[in-house]
Amino acid sequence: MRVLSGIQPTGRFHWGNYFGAIRQYIELQHAEQAYYFIANLHALTTVRDPNVLAQLTLDAAIDLLALGLDPDKAVLFCQSDVPEVSELAWILMTGTPMGLLERCHAYKDKKAKGLPAHAGLFTYPVLMAADILIYDSDTVPVGEDQIQHIEVARDIAQSFNHHFGETFVLPKAKILDASAKVPGTDGEKMSKSYNNTLELFDEAKAQRKKIMRITTDSRPVEQPKAPESDHLFLLYSLFASDEERESMAALYRRGGFGYGDVKKALADVAEKYFAEPRARRAELAAHPERIHEILATGAERARRKAREVLNRAQQACGVCS
Numbered sequence: 001m002r003v004l005s006g007i008q009p010t011g012r013f014h015w016g017n018y019f020g021a022i023r024q025y026i027e028l029q030h031a032e033q034a035y036y037f038i039a040n041l042h043a044l045t046t047v048r049d050p051n052v053l054a055q056l057t058l059d060a061a062i063d064l065l066a067l068g069l070d071p072d073k074a075v076l077f078c079q080s081d082v083p084e085v086s087e088l089a090w091i092l093m094t095g096t097p098m099g100l101l102e103r104c105h106a107y108k109d110k111k112a113k114g115l116p117a118h119a120g121l122f123t124y125p126v127l128m129a130a131d132i133l134i135y136d137s138d139t140v141p142v143g144e145d146q147i148q149h150i151e152v153a154r155d156i157a158q159s160f161n162h163h164f165g166e167t168f169v170l171p172k173a174k175i176l177d178a179s180a181k182v183p184g185t186d187g188e189k190m191s192k193s194y195n196n197t198l199e200l201f202d203e204a205k206a207q208r209k210k211i212m213r214i215t216t217d218s219r220p221v222e223q224p225k226a227p228e229s230d231h232l233f234l235l236y237s238l239f240a241s242d243e244e245r246e247s248m249a250a251l252y253r254r255g256g257f258g259y260g261d262v263k264k265a266l267a268d269v270a271e272k273y274f275a276e277p278r279a280r281r282a283e284l285a286a287h288p289e290r291i292h293e294i295l296a297t298g299a300e301r302a303r304r305k306a307r308e309v310l311n312r313a314q315q316a317c318g319v320c321s
Contacts, residue, residue, distance in 0.1 A: 001031045001032050001033075001138060001139050002031070002032065002033045002034075002035070002135065002136060002137050002138050002139065003028045003029075003031045003033070003034040003035070003137070003139045003140070003141065003174075004034075004035040004036075004037075004131070004132055004135050004137035004139070004140055004171075005021075005025055005035075005036055005037075005140060005141050005142075006036070006037045006038070006039040006042070006079060006128075006131055007021070007022070007036075007037075007038060007039060007060065007064075008038075008039045008040075008042050008043045009038055009039070009040055009043050009047075009053065009056035009057045009059070009060040010043050010046050010047055010056065010192065011056065011192045011197075012056070012059060012063075012199045012200070012201070013060070013063050013199065013200045013201075014190055014192070014197035014198055014199050014200060015182050015190060015197070015198045015199075015200065015235070015238065015270075016182040016184070016189070016190030016191065016197065017200070018067065018200055019182050019238050020143065020176060020181065020182055021141070021143070021176055022064065022067055023067075024141060024176050024177060025069070025141065026067060026068045026069055028139075028141060028174075029069060029070060029073045029074040030073065031139070033075075034073065034074040034075065035074070035075045035077075035135050035137065035302060035305075036064070036069065036074050036075065036076050036077075037076070037077050037078065037079045037082075037131070037302070038057050038060045038061060038064075038076075038077070038078050038079060038295075039079045039131070040053060040057045040078055040079055040080050041079045041080050041085075041086070041127065042079065042124065042127065042128070043056070043057075044120065045118070045120045045121050045124060057078060058288065058291060061076065061078075061291050061294070061295055062281055062284045062285050062291055063200060063201065063281065064076065065280070065284055065291070065294070066201075066277045066278070066280040066281035066284055067200070067277050068277070071294045071297070071298060075298045075301045075302050076294060076295065076298040077295055077298035077299040077301075077302045078295055078299065079131065081295065081296070081299035081302075081303075082134075082299060082302050082303050082306050084134060084303060084306035084307055084309075084310040085127070085130050085131055085134055085306065086127075086130075087310055088130040088133065088134050088306075088309070088310050088313060089123075089126050089127045089129075089130040091313055091314070091317060091319070092126050092129055092130055092133075092156050092160065093123060093126045095156070095159055095160060095163065096126050096156055096159075100125075100152060100155060100156075101122055101123065101125060101126070104124075104125050104148060104149075104152065105145075105148060106121060106124060107121055107122050107124075125149060125152045125153075126156065128149050128152070128153065129149075129152060129153035129156045129157070132150070132153045132171050133153060133156075133157055133168045133169070133171070133309065134305070134306045134309045134310060135302070135305050135306065135309065136168075136169045136305070136309060137169065137171050138169055138170075138171055138172060139171070139172060139174050140153075140171050140172070140173055140174065141173075141174040141175075141176050142173050142174070142175065142176065143175070143176050144175060146173075147173050147175070150171055150172070150173040153171055154170050154171060157169075157170055157171075158170065160313070160316075160317075163317075164313075164316040164317050165316055167312055167313055167316045168309075168313070182234075182235070182238065183231035183234050183235060184196030184197060184198075184231075185197070185198065185210065185213070185214045185215060186215050187215065187231040198210055198211065198270075200274060200277075201274070201277075201278060201281055204271050204278075207267070207270070207271070208267040208271070211263050211266055211267045211270070212260070212263050212264075212267070214231075214232060214235075214263060216232060216259040221255070221256065221257060221258050222255050222256055223255050224252070224253050224254060224255035225252045225253070225255065226252065226253075227248065227249040227252035227253065230252065232259060232262045232263065232266065233248060233249070233252060233262065235266055236248055236262060236265060236266045236269065239266070239269040239270055239272075239273045240269055244269070248262070248265065
């Protein structure tokens with residue numbers, strides 16, 4: 001099994017990124033081969049400051065390594081360090097129907113809202129297809145809202161194979177654990193777009209302050225509450241042991257507590273959970289040259305496979321002898 005996934009450096013990683021995806025990527029690195037890239041070319045559709053993008057890219061690499069991604073088990077690299085991807089994207093674009101791209105969610109949603117949509121956003125799914133196909137990826141872990149991207153990659157690959165012969169492996173989506181959906185500080189899905197995130201590596205005191213400001217309802221202290229529908233309890237459950245979770249659930253059902261007590265408990269378990277990764281991150285950040293070496297080594301490994309697949313595609317469609 002060859003696993004591939006990319007993550008955009010459009011902001012610092014938050015709890016939703018970790019529990020919704022990164023934790024599961026790390027578990028999948030024990031597969032036969034795993035490729036994980038920092039999608040800085042995709043990020044250009046939203047991040048227009050070069051210094052910010054460069055820093056966010058480095059931070060993303062440091063964060064992934066601190067959280068447990070092992071470069072000896074998985075290939076970690078920057079998307080832009082594999083130029084073969086952009087070459088393949090053009091080849092794929094020449095045969096991709098406009099209608100297929102017009103139906104893609106990101107472009108369609110922006111157009112419906114009257115927001116500006118540039119060519120990068122419109123052709124984004126083709127670059128993503130190239131990301132997937134160029135490593136002969138057969139498994140792509142995604143959330144349910146990203147299944148369309150894998151379907152598009154399959155459609156593009158099948159069309160190319162039909163015209164030029166069997167060239168690309170058809171990828172399959174591996175749906176990430178839906179139970180890991182993470183509510184934000186306002187109860188909605190945690191997302192940078194909603195400005196409701198809790199960052200993974202915020203300084204502990206700053207993070208505690210954010211937790212203590214989480215929005216809650218105004219029910220009286222003595223009133224029993226249903227834990228399953230409360231976003232504070234759901235956040236606490238991400239970190240707590242089964243015993244801690246059941247104890248907190250019993251407290252909710254019994255009543256006689258304030259949300260401040262839950263917030264303090266959440267801050268405590270979160271600080272403990274990320275203590276080791278936070279210490280590893282500090283050590284890694286102190287030696288950025290090591291991070292660049294890891295990314296360069298990963299890119300070299302990724303390019304070996306990418307060259308093989310690009311050459312196969314070029315020969316198939318006749319653009320090289």
